[in-house]
Amino acid sequence: MLELDKETFEAEVLQAPGKVIVDFYGDGCVPCAALMPHVHEFAEKYGGDGLKFCALNTTKARRLAIGQKILGLPVIAVYENGEMIDSCVKDDATPENVEAMIKKYA
Template sequence: MKVLDKKNFEAEVLQSQGTMLVDFFSETCEPCQALMPSIEEFADKYSEKIPFAKLDTAKARRVAIGQKILGIPVIAIYKDGEKIEELVKDDATPESVEAMIQKYI
């Protein structure tokens, strides 16, 4: 899973071609930490079909605000640099994340 930050987000996500999953999280967010093992498992399972990346919103606050990330966790799907779907907070369950991945692979 690619680690994003304020320096590489634009090049890696907004200027990329194809579909990508981005996990917006924070080290201090308990729901984020609870979801992370599932996201990493999905990355292992599906990374040949869709690239996975994660961004720590606490370290890249302006990027998060620019992407209209107002609460976390957020699991977002980007296609050709545009956010096309996202799961926010309580909707970001392992089951719903995997269902969303299935739609785009």
């Protein structure tokens, strides 16, 4: 699981070949903290084979998050060729929904 910041986001996500799963989380976000172990598990299970897993702390990259239209947390997003093509947001970001979305692109 690659930890991103505002300096690395563009190269690792927007310019990356293949599909990239990004876990947008924030400091003090309880649902984010509850979801994170599941996302790390999915990264081990589905990572590789053209599917890269990254995480971005939006507390440290607020402008970047807003630029990506991340307005509530947690958000698990799928990017392909620099475009967000799917996401699970807030109440929909359950481990089951996130895994189903990942399987769709794995």
